[in-house]
Amino acid sequence: EIVVVGSLNMDIRLTVDRIPHSGETISATGLKRSPGGKGGNQAVAAARLGRRVAMVGAVGDDDAGREIADRLGAEGLTTRAVAQLTDVPTGTAVILWEQPESTIVIEAGANARVDEAYVREHADTVRYARIVLCQCETPLGALAAVVDLAQGVKILNPAPAVAVPREIRDGFNILVPNRFELATLANANTVPRTLEGVVALAKSLEFPGSVVVTLGEDGSVVIPNGGRDAVHVPAIPVNAIDTTAAGDSFCAALADGLLRGEDLVGAARWAARVAAVTTTKHGAIESLPYPTDIPNPTLL
Numbered sequence: 348e349i350v351v352v353g354s355l356n357m358d359i360r361l362t363v364d365r366i367p368h369s370g371e372t373i374s375a376t377g378l379k380r381s382p383g384g385k386g387g388n389q390a391v392a393a394a395r396l397g398r399r400v401a402m403v404g405a406v407g408d409d410d411a412g413r414e415i416a417d418r419l420g421a422e423g424l425t426t427r428a429v430a431q432l433t434d435v436p437t438g439t440a441v442i443l444w445e446q447p448e449s450t451i452v453i454e455a456g457a458n459a460r461v462d463e464a465y466v467r468e469h470a471d472t473v474r475y476a477r478i479v480l481c482q483c484e485t486p487l488g489a490l491a492a493v494v495d496l497a498q499g500v501k502i503l504n505p506a507p508a509v510a511v512p513r514e515i516r517d518g519f520n521i522l523v524p525n526r527f528e529l530a531t532l533a534n535a536n537t538v539p540r541t542l543e544g545v546v547a548l549a550k551s552l553e554f555p556g557s558v559v560v561t562l563g564e565d566g567s568v569v570i571p572n573g574g575r576d577a578v579h580v581p582a583i584p585v586n587a588i589d590t591t592a593a594g595d596s597f598c599a600a601l602a603d604g605l606l607r608g609e610d611l612v613g614a615a616r617w618a619a620r621v622a623a624v625t626t627t628k629h630g631a632i633e634s635l636p637y638p639t640d641i642p643n644p645t646l647l
């Protein structure tokens with residue numbers, strides 16, 4: 348049903364009171380190690396919502412890689428297209444967690460091998476998916492291959508912020524940036540603050556499909572294709588304690604909503620409910636909800 352083409356990382360998360368200065372050593376107050384990466388998070392999020400999900404990605408032939416592959420399997424994902432490569436390490440993210448924000452350094456490792464040729468090796472998996480979900484933690488060539496191969500709905504979450512070339516970007520059906528990623532996509536030097544500013548910047552992309560811009564606690568705005576009016580979808584008020592993976596959760600739930608037969612606005616409303624629950628729990632994968640965690644899960 349859903350194929351995620353994207354990154355798999357081992358997240359090493361250190362809780363700190365502050366970010367150290369250059370050359371300084373400080374002590375962490377906590378350590379958590381867990382599988383992550385935007386690709387992995389989105390794949391697990393969709394699987395937990397009840398979708399059949401296949402992952403296209405790569406890890407190293409090391410302990411972290413085996414742990415990630417085992418975890419994805421345990422979450423019910425198809426991992427046939429997750430290679431364990433012998434000559435590169437598993438992607439690693441070192442996260443300095445200073446409530447409420449993270450400072451992150453990533454070593455792409457095996458994720459750098461998830462390029463055009465790699466995705467083409469898994470052409471059949473990509474070709475027949477109903478929805479293909481992509482992000483920007485793997486080479487742009489992977490996106491080009493998805494655009495070329497996939498017959499289903501192609502969704503791009505252009506995160507982290509990357510100026511995706513227009514010829515690749517325009518091959519997708521739906522873009523899901525946050526406002527910073529939108530500014531990068533549009534080559535704007537300021538990040539839009541108002542809803543009107545966000546909508547104007549999204550329209551300036553002249554993207555042939557639809558754009559859904561996530562706005563954190565301000566919800567999201569859906570800009571449908573064909574010049575129809577933008578629709579603001581409010582966030583669900585919750586006691587947010589950790590917004591890690593909120594965007595990943597939103598993207599996966601958007602895909603789930605579309606497969607439930609909702610239009611894009613309906614899917615964004617569902618995604619807001621799922622992402623809101625994600626912010627009420629700590630961590631990335633650990634915070635991704637099951638339908639039973641969401642109030643009135645059958646009601647969209």
Ligand code: ADP
Nearest residue numbers: 525561562563564566582587593594619622623
């Ligand atoms: P990203 O983490 O990718 O920047 P956002 O911060 O925009 O993504 O969050 C994605 C979605 O998660 C939002 O559109 C919103 O629906 C939900 N969300 C994020 N923060 C909150 C919050 N504080 N309260 C409720 N929902 C939130």
